[in-house]
Amino acid sequence: MNRMSKLALSLMAAVTVSTPLTGCFPLVLGGAVVGGTAVYTDRRTSGTQLEDEAIELKALSRNSEAIGSRGRVSVTSYNRLVLITGEVTSDADRALIEKTVSRVENVRSIVNELAVVKELPSSSAGTDAIVTGKVKASLVDSKDVFAQAVKVVTERGTVYLMGRVTEREATRAAEITRGVSGVQKVVRVFEVISETELANLNAAPASK
Numbered sequence: 277m278n279r280m281s282k283l284a285l286s287l288m289a290a291v292t293v294s295t296p297l298t299g300c301f302p303l304v305l306g307g308a309v310v311g312g313t314a315v316y317t318d319r320r321t322s323g324t325q326l327e328d329e330a331i332e333l334k335a336l337s338r339n340s341e342a343i344g345s346r347g348r349v350s351v352t353s354y355n356r357l358v359l360i361t362g363e364v365t366s367d368a369d370r371a372l373i374e375k376t377v378s379r380v381e382n383v384r385s386i387v388n389e390l391a392v393v394k395e396l397p398s399s400s401a402g403t404d405a406i407v408t409g410k411v412k413a414s415l416v417d418s419k420d421v422f423a424q425a426v427k428v429v430t431e432r433g434t435v436y437l438m439g440r441v442t443e444r445e446a447t448r449a450a451e452i453t454r455g456v457s458g459v460q461k462v463v464r465v466f467e468v469i470s471e472t473e474l475a476n477l478n479a480a481p482a483s484k
Contacts, residue, residue: 319477324356327353327356331351331380332353335358336351339351342369342376343364347364347369348364349362350362353383354427355467357386357465358383358384360373363397365396391432400431403433404431408428408435410458412428415453428453433459435453435459435462437466440477442470
């Protein structure tokens with residue numbers, strides 16, 4: 277087993293036993309994974325996917341050390357663009373979390389969507405998971421959006437859409453998401469690429 281395969285297995289095992297940050301999503305190596313009759317592709321290189329997994333795991337650990345029980349924070353990384361969601365009880369902790377995440381290796385940029393609240397509310401994870409599932413299903417059913425290119429994160433009814441997509445894809449994905457019951461707000465956190473860049477990605481072999 278080569279070094280990349282060992283690292284992938286190690287990261288996947290760590291995600292399984294740690295507190296979930298972003299819901300369930302597959303780690304796709306080499307650009308494709310076959311499960312049943314479906315083939316799932318990813319617009320990131322396999323190396324970048326591993327970096328994203330490592331960013332999330334390291335941020336989980338460091339955020340816990342930084343604020344303890346003073347907040348409930350989730351971190352989602354896609355192509356090293358990091359989305360921070362959840363709640364903290366002070367502006368100081370909001371800034372501290374962003375600073376902590378910014379120091380994680382390979383983080384390229386941060387979108388800080390942490391809410392500052394007086395008291396931490398009860399978890400909405402169950403309801404948010406249902407909304408996420410419905411959004412993903414709607415994107416698949418639409419047929420005109422490449423659903424596997426869109427990562428869906430839901431926090432208190434607000435749906436954040438991530439991924440490397442064209443403006444056409446971004447607009448359509450947001451439109452579909454707004455029509456899903458339970459969605460209160462849609463926030464685009466996409467990395468927008470040109471149609472030419474997309475064509476080149478589709479034509480290029482999976483890179484490592």
